[in-house]
Amino acid sequence: MMDFFASQDRARRNSRRLVALFALSVAAIVVTLNAVAFGVMSQDPTWLAHRLDVHLWVTFGTLGMIAAGSAWKTAQLSKGGSAVAAMMGGRALAGASSIPAERTLLNVVEEMAIASGTPVPQVYVLDEPGINAFAAGHGPSDAVIAVTRGCMEDLSRDELQGVIGHEFSHLLNGDMRQNLKLIGLLNGILLLALSGRLLLRLLGSGTGTSSRRERGGGNAYLALAALALLAIGYIGYFFGTLIKAALSRQREYLADASSVQFTRNPDGLAGALKKIGGASGGSRLTNERTEEVSHMFFADALSSRFLGFLGTHPPLPARIRAIEPTWNGIWTSAAPPSRTAAVVEPATLPPTPRIRSEQVVGRVGRISPDHVGFGARLLAALPAALTDAARQPYSARAAVIALLLDQDDAKAAPQFEVIERSEPGLASEVRRLRLIEKPLGDGARLPIVQLALPSLRQMSDAQRGSFLALIRSVVDTDGTVTRAEFVLAHLVKIHLDDRPSAAPAVASIRPLLPDIALLLTELARCGSSDPARASTAFAAASARLVDQGLQLRMQPNDARPEDIARALDRIAAAENGVKRRVLDACAWCVANDGEVTPSEAETLRLVADCLRCPLPPFLDQP
Amino acid sequence: MTSTMILICVLCAIGLVGLIAALWAVGAYNALVALRNRFKNSFAQIDVQLKRRYDLIPNLVEVAKGYIKHERETLEAVMAARSGAMTAHGRAVADPTDAGAMKQLMAAEGTLGGTLGRLMMVAEAYPDLKANQTMAQLSEELTSTENKVSFARQAYNDAVMAYNTQREIFPSVFIAGMFNFQAAQLYEIEDVAARQAPKVAFT
Numbered sequence: 001m002m003d004f005f006a007s008q009d010r011a012r013r014n015s016r017r018l019v020a021l022f023a024l025s026v027a028a029i030v031v032t033l034n035a036v037a038f039g040v041m042s043q044d045p046t047w048l049a050h051r052l053d054v055h056l057w058v059t060f061g062t063l064g065m066i067a068a069g070s071a072w073k074t075a076q077l078s079k080g081g082s083a084v085a086a087m088m089g090g091r092a093l094a095g096a097s098s099i100p101a102e103r104t105l106l107n108v109v110e111e112m113a114i115a116s117g118t119p120v121p122q123v124y125v126l127d128e129p130g131i132n133a134f135a136a137g138h139g140p141s142d143a144v145i146a147v148t149r150g151c152m153e154d155l156s157r158d159e160l161q162g163v164i165g166h167e168f169s170h171l172l173n174g175d176m177r178q179n180l181k182l183i184g185l186l187n188g189i190l191l192l193a194l195s196g197r198l199l200l201r202l203l204g205s206g207t208g209t210s211s212r213r214e215r216g217g218g219n220a221y222l223a224l225a226a227l228a229l230l231a232i233g234y235i236g237y238f239f240g241t242l243i244k245a246a247l248s249r250q251r252e253y254l255a256d257a258s259s260v261q262f263t264r265n266p267d268g269l270a271g272a273l274k275k276i277g278g279a280s281g282g283s284r285l286t287n288e289r290t291e292e293v294s295h296m297f298f299a300d301a302l303s304s305r306f307l308g309f310l311g312t313h314p315p316l317p318a319r320i321r322a323i324e325p326t327w328n329g330i331w332t333s334a335a336p337p338s339r340t341a342a343v344v345e346p347a348t349l350p351p352t353p354r355i356r357s358e359q360v361v362g363r364v365g366r367i368s369p370d371h372v373g374f375g376a377r378l379l380a381a382l383p384a385a386l387t388d389a390a391r392q393p394y395s396a397r398a399a400v401i402a403l404l405l406d407q408d409d410a411k412a413a414p415q416f417e418v419i420e421r422s423e424p425g426l427a428s429e430v431r432r433l434r435l436i437e438k439p440l441g442d443g444a445r446l447p448i449v450q451l452a453l454p455s456l457r458q459m460s461d462a463q464r465g466s467f468l469a470l471i472r473s474v475v476d477t478d479g480t481v482t483r484a485e486f487v488l489a490h491l492v493k494i495h496l497d498d499r500p501s502a503a504p505a506v507a508s509i510r511p512l513l514p515d516i517a518l519l520l521t522e523l524a525r526c527g528s529s530d531p532a533r534a535s536t537a538f539a540a541a542s543a544r545l546v547d548q549g550l551q552l553r554m555q556p557n558d559a560r561p562e563d564i565a566r567a568l569d570r571i572a573a574a575e576n577g578v579k580r581r582v583l584d585a586c587a588w589c590v591a592n593d594g595e596v597t598p599s600e601a602e603t604l605r606l607v608a609d610c611l612r613c614p615l616p617p618f619l620d621q622p
Numbered sequence: 623m624t625s626t627m628i629l630i631c632v633l634c635a636i637g638l639v640g641l642i643a644a645l646w647a648v649g650a651y652n653a654l655v656a657l658r659n660r661f662k663n664s665f666a667q668i669d670v671q672l673k674r675r676y677d678l679i680p681n682l683v684e685v686a687k688g689y690i691k692h693e694r695e696t697l698e699a700v701m702a703a704r705s706g707a708m709t710a711h712g713r714a715v716a717d718p719t720d721a722g723a724m725k726q727l728m729a730a731e732g733t734l735g736g737t738l739g740r741l742m743m744v745a746e747a748y749p750d751l752k753a754n755q756t757m758a759q760l761s762e763e764l765t766s767t768e769n770k771v772s773f774a775r776q777a778y779n780d781a782v783m784a785y786n787t788q789r790e791i792f793p794s795v796f797i798a799g800m801f802n803f804q805a806a807q808l809y810e811i812e813d814v815a816a817r818q819a820p821k822v823a824f825t
Contacts, residue, residue, distance in 0.1 A: 050627070065641075072645065076652065086656045092663035094670040195641050222633060393667060394773040425769045458667055460780030463773075 004172065004365025004613065005576040011174035012576075014247055015181060022185050025239040029192070029232050030062050036228040062192065069191030074184035081137030081144035081176070082122065082457075084296075088287055090124030090146045095391030095455050105152050107379065108164050109145060110451060112262070115375035116168060116367045117446070117605060117614040119453040119495050121145045125152055130281035131272070134296040135167040137176050139612055141495040145171075150281060151298075155272055161372075162269030163298055165259035170296075172365045172614065173258075175251055179296045182247075186240040187292070193233025200226040248295040248312040253322060260323055264369035270324045271332065273299070277316050278331030352443060352598035352618050360587035360596065360604060361580055364613045371616050378447055378617075386436050389429070390448060396455035397467055398429035400492055402437050403445055404474055404485050405430070415477050422470050442484070442602040443617070446609070449488065453495050464496055482526060484599075487606040490565055494572075494610060503573035509545065509581060512574060513552065515567035516545070516582055521555040522564055523589045523607070541589035545581060572611045579611055650794040654803050657788050658719065661781035661806055665718040667774035668809065672711055672731075675767050679704050679738075682760045686741065689751035696737070696744050703734040724807035732811055738764075775809050782806045 037058050041051060077083055085092075093102055106123060113120040121135070124146035131150045137143035145167050155163065170176055200223065260266045276283045276299050283299035294301050295312040302312075313319075320327050355363075379387065389395035401419065405412040412434075420427040437444065459467065475489045506512055524537040535554060542552035571582050586607050591600045601618050608615035683697050690697065710730040713723040742761070745751050752758075785806055789798040797803075 068645075072649070076649070083656065086659040087652070089659065092666060094666040096670045098670075098673075195637075198637075198641065198644060222630065392670065392770060392774075393777065394770040429766070429769075458664065458777065460664070460777040462780055463777055 005361075005580045007172070007365075008174040008576050011178050015178045018178070018182065018243060018247060019185070021243045022240065025189070025236050025243075026063070026066055028239075029066075029189070029236045030059055032232055032235075033058050033062055033228065036225070036232075040224060065192055065195065066188035068188070070185050070188030073187035074181075077180045077184055080142030081135075082142065084134075084136040084180070084293060085122075085124040085144045085146050087289055088124075088126055088146065088293065090126050090144075092458070093123045093125060094458075095120075095451075096388065101152050104157055105147065105160060108157065108161050111372060111375035111379055112161075112164055112168050112367075113375070113450055114378055114447050115262075115371035115616060116172060116365070117450075117609065117616045118143070118168075118171065119450050119609075121171070122454045122457060123147070125149055126285070126287070128281075128285050128287070130284045130286075130301075131155065131276045131279055131299070132283045132285060132301055133163050133167055133298040134293070135170045135176055136179065136293075136296060137171075138180065139177065140171070140609075140614060141497075141612075143171050143176065148285070150279065151272075154275060154279065156268075158263075158265055158268035159272035159275065160268075161263050162259055162265065162272050165262040165372075166255045166269065166298060168262065168367075169255040169258035170251070172367075173251075173254070175255070176296075178247075179293075182244055182295060183292055186237065186244065189233060189236040189240050191233075193230055193237060196226050196229030196231075196233050200230065244295045245312050249314050252313050252319070256319055256323060262367050262369065262372055266323045270320050270327070273316055273320045273323075274327075274330075274332040277320075278333045352601055354595050354597060355601075355618055357587040357591050357594050357596060358584070360615070361584045363618070364583070364608060364615050367616055368619075370619050374617055374619060378444075382440070382444065382447070383436050386433065386440075386448070387451065389433055390451040391455055393455045393458045393463075394426075395429050395433070396452035397470075398426055398433050399437070399448055399452050400456070400488075401426075401471065401474060402430050402434040403448060403488060404471065405434060407438075415474050418473050418477050419470065422466070422473075442599045445484065445488065445602055446605050449492060453492075456492070456496055468493055468496065484603050484606060486522070486526060486561075486564075487603060487610060490561075490568060491606055491610055493565070494569070503570045506570070506574045506578060509578055512571060512578065512582075515570045516585070517552050518555050518559055518564060518567045519571065519582075519607075520552070520585060520589050522559065523586060523603075524554070525557070537589050537592040540592035540594075541585040544585045544588050568610050579613055583608055583611060583613055647797060650797040651801060654785070654788060654794065654798060654801075657781070657785040658803065658806075661778060661785050662718045664774070664778045664781045665715070665809075668771060668778055669711075669715055671767055671771045671774055672707075675764065675771070676704060676708055676711070678760060678764055678767065682757070682764065683741075685754060685757050685760065686745060686751060689748045689754070690744060693744050696741050699737045700734075700741050703730070703737040706730045707734045719804060719806060721805065721807035724809060728807075728809060728811065735811065775811075779808050779810075782808050 034055055037054055038051075041054060093106060095106060097103060097106065102125075109123055110120050118140040121137070121140075121143040122145075124144055126132075126146055126148045128148040129150045130148055131154060133145065133147040133151050135143060135145050145164065147163070151160070151163060170179075256269060259269050263269075283297070283301060285297075285301045290301050297313070299316070300311055300313045317327075317329070386399065390399045405415050416427055416430070419430055437448065456464075456467070471489050471492060475485060509516070520538055520541045524534040524541070538552075538554050545552060571579065574582075587596065587604055588594070590604050590607075591597065596604065596618070605615045605617070679700060683700055687694075687697060707727070707730040710723070710727040714720070714727040717723060745757075788794060789803050789805065
């Protein structure tokens with residue numbers, strides 16, 4: 001089993017291979033188009049004088065068109081997962097929904113998110129009878145999971161869990177980002193074909209009115225050129241699809257295997273696949289935009305693929321046999337299951353075990369069935385008043401703000417004043433939720449934020465802006481900002497801001513040294529007000545990084561929050577090898593005695609989340 | 623240069639302009655669809671809260687019934703207004719883009735708010751009812767739901783506004799006209815006094 005960073009790297013390598021293959025097919029298209037142009041010109045000696053001009057026009061025209069098409073689509077997709085879901089006509093589920101099928105789906109997604117340490121993705125339902133699903137987005141902050149109505153209604157809870165596990169594996173493996181890139185790139189080639197078609201149509205309407213012989217002759221050439229454009233565009237698209245299919249099929253097996261690993265229940269996923277085979281609608285979608293995004297789906301979304309090598313997904317029987325080798329080949333009919341609520345004992349949560357600092361990095365992005373079980377138990381253990389509140393935008397704000405208040409009532413009083421001034425109703429909600437949250441302890445902080453995030457994303461831009469401003473003033477009002485408060489506020493901010501980071505992906509530690517020093521300084525200082533202990537913590541952290549003669553110095557005490565936020569963003573954008581080492585240093589900074597206590601574990605999980613490395617709750621078994 | 627060449631150049635230029643126009647049209651169309659989906663989706667948040675309110679009201683009426691001796695028609699008016707609002711709600715949920723249905727829902731919700739306000743006023747005359755624990759809890763929950771509705775309403779109206787603006791600005795107004803993008807209805811409660819009414823009870 002690869003660790004999180006390795007599988008992210010694999011996805012990036014795949015992306016690079018993808019871009020190379022794409023460039024190759026673009027080059028092939030340009031050469032072919034030039035050859036066609038040459039063929040046309042050689043029929044007419046007057047053209048040959050302008051040969052060079054024509055070749056230049058053809059080459060740059062084609063490249064420009066492909067670039068424009070790709071850039072346009074990529075820009076369109078930069079809004080992330082919700083843009084894709086909206087494009088497919090998805091209906092966003094309200095987190096507080098009480099319709100049984102919707103509730104089950106939302107619960108399964110929430111459990112899996114808590115298990116993996118990522119924010120709960122927004123869930124969309126596509127109004128389609130076929131059984132299918134997809135995950136989309138650039139990363140955990142803007143991820144969405146969309147399932148078809150058939151998937152939500154016809155699958156049992158276990159089967160649904162298998163499907164959602166599969167989608168979470170795409171989310172954790174960095175496949176989603178690659179998917180978006182693919183849609184953008186292929187659009188450039190598709191545009192070529194479309195413009196060829198448009199040109200043909202324009203010419204078709206033009207010839208009817210024209211009577212001049214000469215113009216007719218020009219049209220013949222143009223028609224030929226348009227036809228060539230159309231043919232070549234589609235040939236390019238064919239190759240693009242081939243690339244897409246080749247990459248996608250391999251990943252589907254991987255995601256299936258991961259899903260079984262997450263749930264330890266091969267019957268769930270296999271059951272879902274068997275139902276797809278048995279359902280009349282299969283996994284097909286009727287939406288006309290399906291072609292563009294077919295490679296993101298759980299199962300083949302396009303009707304009857306007669307060419308197996310073009311399929312974006314392995315054949316169903318092969319996938320089922322990979323999970324359940326003894327399968328007898330009988331499909332299951334997709335009858336709606338009886339909805340029984342999962343029996344989860346609302347037991348008290350196990351204490352977080354102490355782990356060694358050096359073990360932290362290995363646990364990033366790895367979920368086990370124990371984690372999924374833990375997610376379910378934690379959800380059941382949280383008071384209903386709190387989960388209810390976190391699942392709707394109005395009170396989700398209060399649930400998050402209550403976490404940022406000072407533990408000491410006297411110190412929290414001025415903070416309450418700030419909230420009261422901005423919105424009196426919210427202040428009483430915060431008071432109510434603070435009483436519920438206080439006894440839950442540190443372990444519940446991150447899960448509450450995870451649960452609240454999809455609701456918070458439902459706010460309009462204006463509401464989001466005033467909420468973030470309120471958070472800032474609440475944190476600023478506090479005399480003593482603890483480590484957890486600071487990181488929590490930043491975490492909420494980055495997950496609500498769905499623009500992809502503009503920071504460059506740095507491949508080595510050296511250019512990031514000032515940022516790393518700043519982050520470690522803040523972590524060291526927040527952990528202890530005693531300067532001596534803070535510098536011990538800092539030294540323990542830098543000892544993990546300085547093997548190449550790098551020098552890390554503690555920063556002066558006047559860092560502004562914006563600087564720290566920028567440092568975190570820059571590190572988050574870095575290559576995986578860098579993030580891995582920084583996170584390791586953070587683990588030593590937070591727990592400089594080499595042993596991570598439960599409250600230190602929570603801080604670490606928050607920092608890891610800020611660096612876009614989801615760190616699951618610490619359980620005995622990694 | 624032969625006239626054929628010139629003709630081809632002109633045609634190419636026309637083609638290029640046509641291509642750019644087509645690209646832009648597709649983009650404008652997609653933007654409108656995305657904004658429409660967004661406000662439809664944000665109606666879901668109002669929907670959840672309204673449903674919760676409809677569930678709370680019968681319990682409230684049931685408790686009040688035990689105390690209120692006179693003016694029982696207020697209770698009946700609340701229940702009638704509730705079922706009227708639920709019908710209108712069903713239609714609006716089916717298609718949030720239907721401005722007519724949304725207006726009906728607003729009107730029905732206004733009536734419901736008004737009758738609830740009257741019920742609370744009547745309840746003032748019954749100290750025993752005011753002291754009832756369940757009643758206090760229910761009306762507290764009603765107030766909190768009311769707050770949530772108005773927060774969700776704000777988000778919905780922001781989304782509607784973004785859509786309506788996109789629909790009306792030049793040049794996407796042509797696309798909106800061509801593909802029949804209807805103006806969306808803001809969700810407003812006209813009678814502010816009626817909306818406030820449930821809040822003053824038991825405070």
